[in-house]
Amino acid sequence: MSDRAKKARGHAGATTGLFLSGADGAISSVLDLKSLSARFRKSLPVRIYDNLHSSESINAVRSVVREERLDSVVLAGESPLFYRSARNGDLLLRVLQEEGMNANRIAIVNLKEQTALPHRATPLEATRKASVLIAVGIEKARLSHDVGMIEVAPKKTVAVIGTTSGGIYAAQRLLERGFHVAFVDRPRQEKATPASADAMPTLAYVKNHPHAVFHVAPLEELYGYAGNFRIHLKGGVRLRAGGIIVAIGDDLAYTGELYPFLRLERSNEGHFRTIFSDTAVTETVNPGIFLIPHDTPPASVIACADSAALSLDTLLKRHSITHELFVSEVNQEICGGCGTCIKTCLFHAAELDPSSKLSTTNIKRCVGCGNCVSACPTGARDQVSASTEYLLSAIRILASYNPPNGIRLLYLLCEGCGYQSLDFAGREGMEYPTSVMPLSVRCAGRIDTQFIIEAFREGFSGVVICKCGDDRCLNIVGNTDLDRRANLFRAVLDSRGISPERLRIFGVSNCDGNSCVRGAVDFIEHLRKMGRG
Amino acid sequence: MKKLRVATGHLQGCFGCHMAILDLDEDLLSLLDSIDIVRSPINDVKSVPKVDLGILDGALCNTSNVAVAREFRKKAGKILAFGTCAAFGGINGLRNLFSLDDVLQRAYVETESTVRGKVPSSPDIPAMLPHVRAVHQEIAVDYELPGCPPTPKMIRSVLKDIIGGKKPVIPQKNLCHECNRKHQEMYVPKREFVTNAVHAIMELDVIDPDRCFLEQGLICMGPATREGCEARCVKGNVPCRGCMGPTTGALEQGAKMINALASILPAGAMMFMEDVVGVGYRYSLPVSIYPYREEK
């Protein structure tokens, strides 16, 4: 085995705290939280609560953070998706940050959707697996460094994409509240606007408003973040907007055109969708971008427009918006300026520094997808949200779980699709073997082939990569680049006597738990036939 | 000033690294003012005397190599793993892709020129190790100098540092940094590859001596290879084959190259070369994450 320099681990004098949630019975009825606590109590402060989102537990966490002087925490309970999809689900995270904890030092371990729910029939094994997942979370909290932040003074202009009724109503609300509105729509063959007759008077109001402008041109570029988006249109128009409302109805062609710029999640039919239709009617995965969903019934369009306008009003009236720089970093001691990352990054965020002739990251453009990190042949690039050191270490820790069926599967899950689909499977009550060991990555493009071979070296029987379906990658080419890398790499696996059949790639959509889970069962069967396990 | 006592030893390799010491030419004479080479394959002393510095070239391929390496560790204050074979296993490492039995069969029985061959089995012959290993995988190594062989310039500077009591620093960036070829497409973000025409080097009548090989559709290992060799091959209008090994931030030179190529050249590029593994791991397989073929 190749030896590697053992790096000094973690932060000197750092204290990580572990908070276990019973999820109001969903977790505590399956996992033995007491034994989990006993296992970790030796090395760090541990607390168990019935849940992690009631005001009592949030206050309790706050005081533990103070008493124990924690500088990082592991929240083991609900899925990380809960924190963003439930309304105010992120309250705990905000409180922790108020206490001075950096966003990158908060690790979330999914005990509910990816352990307790799918493994409720085998509580003992589920608890053993949970303990491994918690160890990965602790590693994440310890190895991550603080993420940098910048303050943005929000622009008081909102770009409304689509002159539909929803867009017009929202614009009217915003204009009345003192914002400027810039409409953007694509050139249409037919003269008629896609808005309903009822919206005509409002359209007239908007058209006559001195603070509204209309642009009909395709998008050329869109980047930036909540508070300060830059939008370039073909023909030379350059817009700056604090927020964006997408109101394009069910225009699928336009959706496809906008997708690479907006990077919003799409439904199976291909329409943009909000985070969670029950709780966040117009909020999307991209902060600052709001959506009037295509299937909003006419009677609710006004309500959606109100919701989007109110949210933007609240956001943009703030004095400043803090933006966390979850980007890709370059170690210029190692970078040789080969240009691979520049060629690879379709967000135009990897740039050549003209003076040093080395690569740098443009923080206004970088979405932190990590594709350049995989691509960088020297290891000069790293991802702030999940460093290469952490991911390799996580793979080693995950490999320490010995499942009863003897067949260990590493599931590398793209956050945009695979992670969600596995969560979905759990929520839908699908059960699958505990030997599925999940590791989430920002994007399939972040999957370095080194991770794959590390997994096999560590004894995984099979590696599964869940990536977004063909034209669904939130990061434009992450899934394509992963495909190319992994498929070229099959020859390398073969050369080491590792059958390439032990690597499978699933193209999944975010609410397709079924294919993810059935895939595991199938694969385990296949591996068993191959004599693994 | 007291001279530094030095012993050099040869493990498994082509002796090129020792030859490279001789390539220091007159610099060698001035070096000899500050070092005493008390033992080397050239003066043919068999035992290893006590020295300040032991320089080992070559990889560990058989039990004798291991014994020599251990002896050096015992007798030398500091150990320099000298050259790519010593640092990464080098070319020898490619045999890790086959079982030892297959390797011996091929070498002693199946080669086309062999008549009634037989695998030698005398107890006097050192036994082959199942897998080739780099020196640091057996003994603690203080300094490493890659290169197949290292350039005289690097040898001089590393020895000067050691003589001066400093830890030698070797460059960390990739070869593209010291390669002066021009980039155009490599600096343009786009979905398409830098070129769709991929070639084996002997297919081309003309190779542009000033433009990055990758942009001409030729596989160059420069991006995944440590700099320091003064880009000798590239200057000779031949793409880099990666002999300086991976950079500090990479664990598998071949894997990293594949990651990079995915967005640079069509997948067919590597397939076309028909030797993904030979291209990517020619010099560094034994220090990779998975350093040999798993026996079933």
Ligand code: SF4
């Ligand atoms: S590839 Fe992704 S992480 Fe890298 S610079 Fe571009 S946007 Fe940022």
Ligand code: SF4
């Ligand atoms: S790919 Fe890596 S080494 Fe090459 S320019 Fe980018 S950061 Fe530098």
Ligand code: SF4
């Ligand atoms: S590193 Fe190269 S030159 Fe040195 S012994 Fe090995 S094969 Fe020969």
Ligand code: SF4
């Ligand atoms: S890839 Fe090769 S030719 Fe191109 S810049 Fe790098 S070392 Fe030079």
Ligand code: SF4
């Ligand atoms: S150009 Fe590449 S193959 Fe040639 S000497 Fe340098 S590192 Fe070795």
